[in-house]
Amino acid sequence: MAMITADPQDVPKVDSFSFTPEYMAKVNEVIANYPPGRQASAVIGVLDLAQRQQGWLPRAAMDEVARILQMAPIRVYEIATFYTMFHLKPKGRYLLQVCTTTPCWLRGSEAVMKACQEAADGTTFSVQEVECLGACVNAPVVQINDDFYEDLDAASTRRVLDAFRRGETPKPGPQVDRQTSAPEGGPTTLKGE
Amino acid sequence: MPIVKIDGKEHEVPAGITILQACEIAGVEIPRFCYHERLSIAGNCRMCLVEVKPGPPKPQASCAMPVADKQEIITNSAVVKKARNGVMEFLLINHPLDCPICDQGGECDLQDQAMAYGYDRSRYAENKRAVPDKELGPLVKTSMNRCIQCTRCVRFAAEVAGVEELGATGRGEAMEITTYVKHALTTELSGNMVDLCPVGALTSKPYAYEARPWEMRKTESVDVFDGLGSAIRVDVRGNVVMRVLPRLNDDVNEEWISDKTRHAIDGLRYQRLDRPYVRKAGKLVEATWDEAFAAIAAKLQGVDGRKIAAIVGDQCDAESMVALKDLMAALGSPNVDCRQDGSKLQSGPRGGYIFNAGIRGIDQADAILLVGSNPRLESPVLNARIRKRYLSGKCAIASIGVPVDLTYPVERLGAGAATLRDVAEGRGSFAEKWKGAKNPLVIVGPGALAREDGAAVLALARSLATVRDDWNGFAVLHTAASRVGGLDLGLVPGEGGRDVAGILAGAQRREIEAVFLLAADEIDTSSLGKAFVVYIGHHGDAGAHRADVILPGAAYTEKPGTYVNMEGRVQLGQRAAYPPGDAREDWAILRALSERLGKTLPYDTLDQVRARLIVVNRVFAALDRQSPGAWGEFGKAGTMSDEPFETPIRNFYMTDPISRASRTMAECMASRQQAAVAAE
Numbered sequence: 001m002a003m004i005t006a007d008p009q010d011v012p013k014v015d016s017f018s019f020t021p022e023y024m025a026k027v028n029e030v031i032a033n034y035p036p037g038r039q040a041s042a043v044i045g046v047l048d049l050a051q052r053q054q055g056w057l058p059r060a061a062m063d064e065v066a067r068i069l070q071m072a073p074i075r076v077y078e079i080a081t082f083y084t085m086f087h088l089k090p091k092g093r094y095l096l097q098v099c100t101t102t103p104c105w106l107r108g109s110e111a112v113m114k115a116c117q118e119a120a121d122g123t124t125f126s127v128q129e130v131e132c133l134g135a136c137v138n139a140p141v142v143q144i145n146d147d148f149y150e151d152l153d154a155a156s157t158r159r160v161l162d163a164f165r166r167g168e169t170p171k172p173g174p175q176v177d178r179q180t181s182a183p184e185g186g187p188t189t190l191k192g193e
Numbered sequence: 194m195p196i197v198k199i200d201g202k203e204h205e206v207p208a209g210i211t212i213l214q215a216c217e218i219a220g221v222e223i224p225r226f227c228y229h230e231r232l233s234i235a236g237n238c239r240m241c242l243v244e245v246k247p248g249p250p251k252p253q254a255s256c257a258m259p260v261a262d263k264q265e266i267i268t269n270s271a272v273v274k275k276a277r278n279g280v281m282e283f284l285l286i287n288h289p290l291d292c293p294i295c296d297q298g299g300e301c302d303l304q305d306q307a308m309a310y311g312y313d314r315s316r317y318a319e320n321k322r323a324v325p326d327k328e329l330g331p332l333v334k335t336s337m338n339r340c341i342q343c344t345r346c347v348r349f350a351a352e353v354a355g356v357e358e359l360g361a362t363g364r365g366e367a368m369e370i371t372t373y374v375k376h377a378l379t380t381e382l383s384g385n386m387v388d389l390c391p392v393g394a395l396t397s398k399p400y401a402y403e404a405r406p407w408e409m410r411k412t413e414s415v416d417v418f419d420g421l422g423s424a425i426r427v428d429v430r431g432n433v434v435m436r437v438l439p440r441l442n443d444d445v446n447e448e449w450i451s452d453k454t455r456h457a458i459d460g461l462r463y464q465r466l467d468r469p470y471v472r473k474a475g476k477l478v479e480a481t482w483d484e485a486f487a488a489i490a491a492k493l494q495g496v497d498g499r500k501i502a503a504i505v506g507d508q509c510d511a512e513s514m515v516a517l518k519d520l521m522a523a524l525g526s527p528n529v530d531c532r533q534d535g536s537k538l539q540s541g542p543r544g545g546y547i548f549n550a551g552i553r554g555i556d557q558a559d560a561i562l563l564v565g566s567n568p569r570l571e572s573p574v575l576n577a578r579i580r581k582r583y584l585s586g587k588c589a590i591a592s593i594g595v596p597v598d599l600t601y602p603v604e605r606l607g608a609g610a611a612t613l614r615d616v617a618e619g620r621g622s623f624a625e626k627w628k629g630a631k632n633p634l635v636i637v638g639p640g641a642l643a644r645e646d647g648a649a650v651l652a653l654a655r656s657l658a659t660v661r662d663d664w665n666g667f668a669v670l671h672t673a674a675s676r677v678g679g680l681d682l683g684l685v686p687g688e689g690g691r692d693v694a695g696i697l698a699g700a701q702r703r704e705i706e707a708v709f710l711l712a713a714d715e716i717d718t719s720s721l722g723k724a725f726v727v728y729i730g731h732h733g734d735a736g737a738h739r740a741d742v743i744l745p746g747a748a749y750t751e752k753p754g755t756y757v758n759m760e761g762r763v764q765l766g767q768r769a770a771y772p773p774g775d776a777r778e779d780w781a782i783l784r785a786l787s788e789r790l791g792k793t794l795p796y797d798t799l800d801q802v803r804a805r806l807i808v809v810n811r812v813f814a815a816l817d818r819q820s821p822g823a824w825g826e827f828g829k830a831g832t833m834s835d836e837p838f839e840t841p842i843r844n845f846y847m848t849d850p851i852s853r854a855s856r857t858m859a860e861c862m863a864s865r866q867q868a869a870v871a872a873e
Contacts, residue, residue, distance in 0.1 A: 059374070072357030077373040081362035 011089050014058035019068075023053045027068065040071050043079055047086060056087040092126035094164055097143040100129050103136035108153055112140045115157040124165060137181045138174055147172035195262035200269055212255035212266055213241050221268050224277060224306045226284075226391045227343035228256035231447060232352060238284070238343050240306065242276045243268045252276040274310075281310040287322045287366075288392070289338045296334075297393030299406040303341065324369055330377025331860035332384055332452055333395050340370055340394035346386040353449065354380040355580050355600025370394070376871075377864045380600075381573035381845055384455040388438065388448075397436065399456055399857045404428070404435045412769035413440060415756050416454045417508040417749040418849065419572045420671030421552070422758025423450045427750050427769035434458045434750050434770055444819065445552055445758065451573040452861065453845065453852055458750070460855030464733045466745035467774025477743065482775065485742050486789040492725045492741075493707055493790060498525025502696040502705045505531035505684055506712035506730065507673030508849055510754025510766065512802045513729075513746070513779035514675065515682050515809055516794060517711050520783050523792035527690030528705065531679025533715045534639060534841055535693055537647025538669065538676075540685040543812070543822025545651070547677055547761035549665035550634055551819045555582050558666070560630035562606075562623075563592040564613060564654055565838030566638020569599050570845045571672045572759075576600065589630070591623045594640055594838035608837035610650055613641075617656050633659050638670045640838040652828030665821035671759040672842065674749075678757035681810045700724040710736040711779065712746065714850050729782055731772070732850035744786070745776035748851060752778040753799060755806065755813065762819045763812060 019027055030045035046069060050061040062080055066073040080086045087095075096116045100109050113129070120127040135141045138150030142157065149160050149172060156175040163170040178184045194205050197212075199219045206215040211234070216223050226238035236257035243255045244267040252273055255266070267273060285307065292298045324337035342361065347370060350359040356379055358372050372378070378386075387397050409428040416423040416437075423446035426438045437458050439450040469485035470477040480488070493501065503521050505514055514531065521529050532538065538546045550558065555578045568576035576599060582588045583601040591604040593612045606612045606623055616624050627633050635657045641650045658667035671677060679685075686692050691699055693716060699705035701722040708721060712730035718739040728740035731748040751772040757763050772778070777785075780802050787794040796802045806813040842848060846858040846865075 072351075074357055074360035074373055078360040078362055081373075082364045 008088055011058065014054075014060045017050070017054065017058060017060040017064045019050070019064070020053060023049050031069070039069050040075070043069055043071065043076060044083070047076070047080055051086060055093070056090045058088075092120065092122055092124050094125050094144050096120070096125055096127045096161075097130045097133070098127060099131070099133045099135075099139070099141050099143075101132040101136075103132075104140040107139040109140035111154040112142060112152045112157050115154045115161070116142065119158075119161045119165075125161065150174045151176040151178065195260050195264070197260050197263075198265045200267060206260055208260075210260055212243060212245065212253070212258045212260055212264075215260045216243070216255065216266065216268060223255055223268060224310065225256060226302060226306075226341060227345060229345055229348075229389060232345060232348040232389075235344050235348065238341065239280045240277060240284075240310075242273060242280065244270055244273055277310045278312065281307060282312055282316070284341050285311060285315070286317045287338075288341065289321065291339070292393075295336070295339065295393035296396040296401060297339075297390070301393060302391035322366055327369075327371050328375050328377070329372065329395075330383060331857065331864050332398055332456055333378065333387060334398040334401050336394055336396065337369065338394075339392050341392055342368055342370065343391055344370070345389040345391065346370065346395060349382075349386055349389055350378070350380065352584070353385070353577050353580070354378075354382045355577070356380045376868060379865070379868065381451050381453070381569065382449055382577060384452045385439070385449045397456075399459060400436050404430050409435055410769070412750075412767050414750065414769060415758075415764045415766040416446075416450060417674035417756060417766070418453045418457060418852065419451065420673055420676060420759035421445060421572045421575055422674060422756055422762060422764050423454055423574060424764075425450060425454065427767075429750075429769045432770045432773075434461050443553075445760075445762070446574045447578070449574050449577060453848070453858065456857045456861070457846075457852040457855045459857050460732075460851040460853070461748055461750060463856070464850075464854040465773050465776070466731055466733055466737060466743055467772075467776055468745060469775065470737075470740070470743040472741040477740070482744075482785070485744060486786055488742050489727055489786065490789045493524070496706050499527065499689075500704065500706040501526040501709075502528035502691060502699070502707070502724075503530075503709040503711065504533060504693055504696060504713040504716060505529070505675060505679055506710070506714060506736075506850075507533060507675055508749060508851070509675040509679070509711055509779070510749070510752065510756060511675075511678040511682060511763075511806055511813065512752075512754055512799065513711060513783060514679055514684055515802065515806050516780040516783035516787075516796075517709065518682055518684055518809075519794050519805070520787050520790075520792065521709075523787065523794070524790070527687030528696055528699075529684050529690065530686055530693045530696065531675060531684035532643075533673070533693060533713055534643040535647075536639060536642045536676075537644075537651060537828075538642055538680060539648075539827055540680045540683045541827050542825030543681070543761060544660075544665060544667060544824040545655070545822070545827030546669050546680050547822045548636075548668040548670065548759045549761075549821035550632075550668055551760045551762075551821075552578060553819075554632075554634065554664075554666075554668070555579055557664075558582060558630075558632050558634035559588050560627050560633040561588055561590045562616065562627065562633070562635045562657065563590070563594065563599075563603065564635060564637045564650070565594045565641025565840070566592075566636055566670050567594070567597045567599070567640070567840035567842065568636070568638070568670060569597065570840055570842040571638060571670055573845075575670070589623070589626045594638075594840070597840075609835050610646065610653070610833035610838075611835065613650065613653055613657075614833075617653050627657070630659075632664050632666060633657070634666045634668055636668045636670050638838075638840060639672055639842075640840040642669070643841055644834070644836065646831060646833040648829040649831035649833045650828070652830045653833075655828050660821075660824055665824070669759065672848070674756050674758070677759055677761055678755070681757055681761075681812055682806070683809070697721065710740070712736070712850065715848075729779055730850065731776065732854055734850040734853060736850075744782050745772070745774065746779040746782060747772035747776055751776075755803065757812070760819050761812065761822055763816050765816060 034041040066076040151174040204219045225241045241255045242252035246265040424440035424442035471480040580601045697720040707725040714734040714736040728736045729744045750769045846862045
């Protein structure tokens with residue numbers, strides 16, 4: 001795990017942040033999940049919305065979250081720096097979280113990783129090595145933003161990434177001929193009535 | 194009450210406490226880093242492990258586990274010892290072994306406990322982690338490599354000081370204690386974090402590399418920088434006050450002191466008056482005591498007592514005040530005043546000018562009304578106590594005065610006397626709460642009293658007070674350590690006498706010919722006109738600059754003195770060092786002067802002066818007691834202006850001659866100003 005430095009200095013300066021009306025509506029929805037006066041409980045959800053709107057979490061966004069939830073800013077900083085899924089530095093439009101834990105590795109995640117790293121330019125794609133994503137039966141797997149792309153190899157990874165680059169959204173899930181984690185090429189059992 | 198067996202012995206302990214507290218009651222010592230009696234329980238250092246039966250088959254953190262009946266607690270088994278050794282080894286993995294250059298050395302919890310639980314060698318061959326130091330302002334020096342992440346400082350900032358500015362960012366090996374955004378802590382209590390830090394991560398910046406704890410002579414004394422009279426310990430090396438630390442006193446300051454109390458002491462080294470001066474041809478020139486006394490005697494020769502006046506400063510001890518009072522009486526002067534700020538408090542019934550409920554009373558109050566008071570600046574430790582009461586959730590707090598940030602929310606009722614009248618006459622929602630409260634406490638601050646209509650405000654506030662046998666809810670918040678003592682001794686204008694404003698006006702009109710200033714520097718010295726001014730005090734401040742004769746006195750660390758705090762508690766301060774040069778204790782100066790003036794005061798020793806104190810007021814007979822004062826009529830109903838109540842303290846860090854001479858306080862002030870500019 002990379003060391004997270006408190007208040008990184010090598011990030012672009014974002015002077016102000018405010019939620020767009022659409023995101024603000026979602027923020028209010030998250031806050032409404034908790035009893036009145038306990039709005040601070042919504043902090044992780046609201047931070048996530050801020051990150052979705054901005055792409056990453058500049059300090060201005062954390063301050064805005066603190067203001068909305070009536071928390072001390074430091075309490076928000078603590079949470080945002082604790083969770084690795086909050087990004088305190090800008091990242092590419094698509095975050096490639098490549099699983100390199102044993103099952104994926106055995107199934108060739110090294111090649112997938114290499115393909116991802118070749119594509120990573122910091123603006124469209126960023127790569128992050130992650131621990132088990134819990135989809136070992138479809139190894140190797142890469143999480144791209146919110147979706148899992150499974151059963152990858154170097155070629156299919158490039159194909160998926162090219163599609164993203166063209167602005168398309170390739171179909172998530174297995175990139176081989178297989179329905180979720182069912183056998184390749186269609187069912188082999190329980191075919192009849 | 195549950196009965197628990199601790200190390201084979203049965204003890205009956207109160208229900209609801211933790212195992213660590215039970216062990217403390219039983220006299221069994223448990224090592225700890227993160228646990229602190231006055232902070233919430235964190236349970237993250239794991240040093241306090243004990244075996245508990247029945248319970249899981251592994252050691253438990255005793256600080257976070259409640260006691261239960263028939264529990265068996267084992268603190269001295271091999272399992273416990275091994276577990277604590279393991280914890281200590283982990284703590285030391287990333288701790289630098291820089292004790293020889295660490296200011297905490299000699300009074301470090303980690304150092305002490307490593308003696309009992311540490312291994313004699315390290316099994317850790319990897320690199321230690323390095324953490325950047327943080328900037329926490331001019332008082333707290335950080336060395337974050339040493340931090341063991343007990344989070345005491347984080348909890349102190351959030352809970353006691355009420356400024357949520359510190360936190361633990363990151364996780365695992367990357368965890369850091371930080372403000373995240375670079376800025377100095379905006380609390381008046383930051384020095385206490387240094388005391389709380391069990392290692393050398395937070396140390397005192399002004400005291401950095403100054404001294405080692407075992408080199409210093411420790412003297413227990415009383416603080417004079419505000420009216421609270423905090424219990425302090427003065428550490429002296431040679432004749433220099435190196436540092437001031439708080440002493441435990443649950444009745445007054447618990448274990449906190451303000452940054453001014455702790456760090457203004459470097460002011461004791463600068464701007465000192467170390468020999469008498471006499472003004473000759475417009476210039477102050479050094480003189481001997483004999484010449485100084487002769488100059489005064491010559492000037493006072495044949496002057497009518499009514500044309501002589503005396504003003505008492507805010508940090509004076511009772512001994513010097515009684516000597517001044519007796520001297521002025523002997524000279525036939527009724528013009529004595531101990532209320533430099535022009536407060537309209539009277540010397541009448543004691544209940545009218547003390548914090549009757551006591552500082553402890555705050556813990557019982559269920560409604561608090563602050564009238565013209567900003568306790569955060571006037572007495573930060575008292576403010577922390579009110580905050581503690583606020584956190585209990587059992588107390589409604591409202592304020593009348595200019596809006597200020599007190600570190601806890603208060604209901605703002607209004608700014609001036611009209612609002613106070615509304616509450617007194619039962620108008621408004623807070624008045625309802627006030628009526629329903631069992632122990633309402635009205636705290637009247639200097640912002641409401643040090644003004645023309647102060648007596649009328651006082652009378653109105655009196656009408657709000659609930660006075661029963663077991664509760665007196667009238668409290669005056671004093672900023673001056675000498676004030677209650679002065680009022681107890683009756684240092685107020687006598688029959689036909691003048692108060693401070695009258696003395697200054699009289700001096701300008703030549704109706705007052707001679708003025709004694711007993712360490713009084715907070716008056717407008719430019720309005721002393723052509724009066725002959727004798728300054729008795731310890732610092733070359735405003736009073737000394739205007740003086741015609743300077744008699745060098747002793748500061749609070751340099752004389753045994755009696756001080757009465759705002760709640761009327763008589764406390765003894767001790768001499769920790771000697772006054773510089775020719776300076777002497779103030780009462781002795783007045784005694785010597787009285788002889789030259791032919792009005793010899795009837796005491797030659799400190800004991801005789803203290804006997805005289807008791808003659809003047811019986812309260813001086815009992816030390817360290819607090820009870821509500823005699824109740825009676827005080828204040829004077831009258832018209833009140835619409836001026837908002839505002840605390841007279843503009844700058845917390847510079848309120849008296851010592852703190853004005855202090856470089857540390859100047860740095861604190863600059864740091865605050867910078868922060869204010871940056872915020873705009």
